Amino acid sequence: MKFFVDTADVAAIAELNALGMVDGVTTNPSLILKSGRDILEVTKEICGIVSGPVSAEVVSLKADEMIAEGLKLAKIAPNITVKVPLTWDGLKACKVLSDAGHMVNVTLCFSPNQALLAAKAGATFISPFVGRLDDINLDGLELIADIRTIYDNYDFKTQILAASIRTVNHVAECARIGADVMTAPPEVIRKLASHPLTDAGLAQFMKDWEKTGQKIL
Numbered sequence: 321m322k323f324f325v326d327t328a329d330v331a332a333i334a335e336l337n338a339l340g341m342v343d344g345v346t347t348n349p350s351l352i353l354k355s356g357r358d359i360l361e362v363t364k365e366i367c368g369i370v371s372g373p374v375s376a377e378v379v380s381l382k383a384d385e386m387i388a389e390g391l392k393l394a395k396i397a398p399n400i401t402v403k404v405p406l407t408w409d410g411l412k413a414c415k416v417l418s419d420a421g422h423m424v425n426v427t428l429c430f431s432p433n434q435a436l437l438a439a440k441a442g443a444t445f446i447s448p449f450v451g452r453l454d455d456i457n458l459d460g461l462e463l464i465a466d467i468r469t470i471y472d473n474y475d476f477k478t479q480i481l482a483a484s485i486r487t488v489n490h491v492a493e494c495a496r497i498g499a500d501v502m503t504a505p506p507e508v509i510r511k512l513a514s515h516p517l518t519d520a521g522l523a524q525f526m527k528d529w530e531k532t533g534q535k536i537l
Contacts, residue, residue: 418442
């Protein structure tokens with residue numbers, strides 16, 4: 321499973337990328353706001369750090385305007401993925417942009433039917449929101465599994481990009497189900513390395529090592 325990092329924080333992206341933990345980046349208007357930077361400027365900088373897809377989201381609601389914004393965003397760098405919402409106008413924009421050879425990430429997916437439509441419209445990625453479904457007492461991971469089954473049934477090439485990842489368990493379960501990609505904030509990716517038994521074991525090793533009175537350096 322590929323790891324995308326869900327942030328516009330350039331320093332966090334660079335740190336994770338240096339460790340080989342970044343296969344791509346996703347951004348959205350909320351993350352751009354949090355960064356406090358110009359969308360074109362920060363997106364260009366991110367594209368210079370990572371070689372994989374970088375999702376930049378349109379902000380218009382009408383198809384023609386989405387297409388115009390998408391074409392402008394696509395000019396930033398070759399690895400730009402234009403991000404459009406899963407609305408009827410968004411699907412229209414997806415079709416035009418994908419037919420023109422641009423990568424498209426269709427976001428805010430909450431049902432298998434929506435995912436089916438996105439694949440038919442030529443989406444490169446579909447972004448089902450796991451955590452937001454969990455927030456309203458629905459099973460976000462079940463949606464990932466349903467989309468995986470549908471896409472495999474008909475050999476759709478659209479990649480499942482599990483989004484709204486809130487916990488390390490979400491990551492493991494998405495990998496088990498067969499999501500192609502997951503995108504998560506930097507702090508969630510860092511937490512994947514943590515386990516209380518690792519901490520306890522390391523503490524015991526260090527305690528025993530101190531008793532030996534030895535040094536390596």
